[in-house]
Amino acid sequence: MSASVVADRSSGDALQQLQRRRTRLPQRRFAVGGLIIVVAVGYLIMSSFSSAVASVMSPSELLRHGATPAGQTIRLQGKVVGADRVDPRSLAHIFSVSDGRASVIVAYASDLPGGFKTGASVEAQGTYDGHRFTASSLTAKCPTKYQAAGSTSQ
Amino acid sequence: MTEYARIVATIVLKDVRLEARTRQTLIASTIFTLLVAIIFAFALDLAPATARAVAPGLLWATLAFAGILGLGRSFAQESDHGTLDGLRLAPVDPSALYVGKMCGNFLLMLLTLAVALPAFTILLGVDLLSPGVFPAALLGLLGFAAAGTLFSALSAAARTRDVLLPILFLPLAIPVILTATGATRFTLSSVSTANALGVLLACDALYVTAAVLLFIYTLEE
Numbered sequence: 001m002s003a004s005v006v007a008d009r010s011s012g013d014a015l016q017q018l019q020r021r022r023t024r025l026p027q028r029r030f031a032v033g034g035l036i037i038v039v040a041v042g043y044l045i046m047s048s049f050s051s052a053v054a055s056v057m058s059p060s061e062l063l064r065h066g067a068t069p070a071g072q073t074i075r076l077q078g079k080v081v082g083a084d085r086v087d088p089r090s091l092a093h094i095f096s097v098s099d100g101r102a103s104v105i106v107a108y109a110s111d112l113p114g115g116f117k118t119g120a121s122v123e124a125q126g127t128y129d130g131h132r133f134t135a136s137s138l139t140a141k142c143p144t145k146y147q148a149a150g151s152t153s154q
Numbered sequence: 155m156t157e158y159a160r161i162v163a164t165i166v167l168k169d170v171r172l173e174a175r176t177r178q179t180l181i182a183s184t185i186f187t188l189l190v191a192i193i194f195a196f197a198l199d200l201a202p203a204t205a206r207a208v209a210p211g212l213l214w215a216t217l218a219f220a221g222i223l224g225l226g227r228s229f230a231q232e233s234d235h236g237t238l239d240g241l242r243l244a245p246v247d248p249s250a251l252y253v254g255k256m257c258g259n260f261l262l263m264l265l266t267l268a269v270a271l272p273a274f275t276i277l278l279g280v281d282l283l284s285p286g287v288f289p290a291a292l293l294g295l296l297g298f299a300a301a302g303t304l305f306s307a308l309s310a311a312a313r314t315r316d317v318l319l320p321i322l323f324l325p326l327a328i329p330v331i332l333t334a335t336g337a338t339r340f341t342l343s344s345v346s347t348a349n350a351l352g353v354l355l356a357c358d359a360l361y362v363t364a365a366v367l368l369f370i371y372t373l374e375e
Contacts, residue, residue, distance in 0.1 A: 001301075005334060029249075029366075029367065030367060033332070033363045033364070033366065033367045035365055036359055036360075037360055037362045040356040040357070040360040040363070041356075041360065042358050043352065043353075043356045044353060044357070044360075047349060047352060047353055047356075073195045089203065090203070129343050
């Protein structure tokens, strides 16, 4: 009688132990898996955030920095030197931007902004492959201050 | 752990042996890849500079659709042969079944890649066989196989599984396909791919982990 009670109790203990192990394994797995997912999502957010924020550089800084990593855009500021030409194959405008110390060749595949001319300050946003800066947007800054019509003759 | 690895190896060997005997998926996906490469090469007739810009996109679109052919068969053939119940009833960790199936699909997609890279290199005149292409290709295919295997199991029981799989799975595969395309393009233009490879690695970790945790629910009826 007592032997069967002991056997029942031990089999009951084993069953409980098995059930406990069964519930513990998924819990631990979900905890570790959840941590991996959180870290991966955090990395994705951080990498997209850092690539969305474009750093401002002059041509000499850009040449020191070298090619931009994948997905990272840069804002290049400088003055237009020489005339622009149109690449007959890609129909992109090709021109040089300089800061007085170094110059970078810029390719821009859309229409040039109104204030664009030789000597004008421009800001181009895009990527640099080590040879050429490919701009996705281009802004020309006005080289002089706006003045009232009558004040220029004085 | 060794027991887990033994189960995974058993599943992979079973799938490889089955594929070696029938060659259904392998023949379908490789011929599809070759045909698409030929169609793109002659239909688009690209200039060298344009070909270098669009080749990564064409390559990954082809790999995605060729991959779906294999992924669809992965669990559908288990369902058709009546062996899915056997897998369900096997006294093993369900996640080991998933990892085994995923490795099998990954190997199959590697064979498709081995056909696609030389075919696109020859037909489009772009050097896709340069060593820099392989890390992006391997990580991209791993993420693709990880998510695809889960959705293959999910859609296996449905009558419209051939339609259901691409509709459910492709939206989730878009980040992997786009990042892998970007990484391949940057490799061809000699730009650093470190950021893109990091994103691919994070996507892979995300997909594999989520699939390992969720696979058990796809086996329930």
